[in-house]
Amino acid sequence: MKILYKILQHTQRVIAGDRKLTKAFCCQIDSTVRLMPSCSIINNLGIADKIQIGRKTMVRGELLTFAHGGEIHIGEHCYIGEGTRIWSARLIRIGDRVLISHNVNVFDNDTHPIEDPNARHRQFIDIISTGHPKHIDLNEKAVVIGDDVLIGCQSIILKGVSIGEAAVVSAGSVVTRDVPPYTIVAGNPAKIIRIIDRNDK
Numbered sequence: 001m002k003i004l005y006k007i008l009q010h011t012q013r014v015i016a017g018d019r020k021l022t023k024a025f026c027c028q029i030d031s032t033v034r035l036m037p038s039c040s041i042i043n044n045l046g047i048a049d050k051i052q053i054g055r056k057t058m059v060r061g062e063l064l065t066f067a068h069g070g071e072i073h074i075g076e077h078c079y080i081g082e083g084t085r086i087w088s089a090r091l092i093r094i095g096d097r098v099l100i101s102h103n104v105n106v107f108d109n110d111t112h113p114i115e116d117p118n119a120r121h122r123q124f125i126d127i128i129s130t131g132h133p134k135h136i137d138l139n140e141k142a143v144v145i146g147d148d149v150l151i152g153c154q155s156i157i158l159k160g161v162s163i164g165e166a167a168v169v170s171a172g173s174v175v176t177r178d179v180p181p182y183t184i185v186a187g188n189p190a191k192i193i194r195i196i197d198r199n200d201k
Helices: 117-129
Strands: 012-015 040-043 051-053 062-065 072-074 085-088 092-094 105-107 143-145 183-186 191-195
Parallel strands (some): 062 085, 092 143
16 A cells, blocks of 8 residues: 555644645555545544555545544445544444445444433533543443455444444444345444355355
């Protein structure tokens, strides 16, 4: 993978429509990657190899790492739709040839403290005053999305989930548990509705 963009500041943000910013943001991408005008990459860690995008992938959505941790690895020939948000505080790994439609949310964490309202408020104050806190527990669990997966629009993929090879997540699904390879899931919470016949492929 050729590194086109290197870290120049502690925290980096790029909005792909801004040519000045695209020359100086914190990410490792192949020269064939297409960052579309709606794309936003926010690397609060400020470490370039924590966000990696493989060759011939197109990104229209938002990639974000938290300041206390997070890694996003996207494979080759992937598509990340407009309005989609992939937010990592631990690890989100996406395989090759994965199609993620518009307005999908993928989280490997709770994004906010759940049980302590005072901790939530402290996090909010930190974010608006000094940025994402460097020390916080958001109950992180890695997300792994296998090769050739299709994720329909407005779906939500929650922490700790693995989605197997060539699985299909139907539009509007909420994935709370692992999805086996070659299955179609739908609903809230998402359940298997059909097995894909591999013999026809």
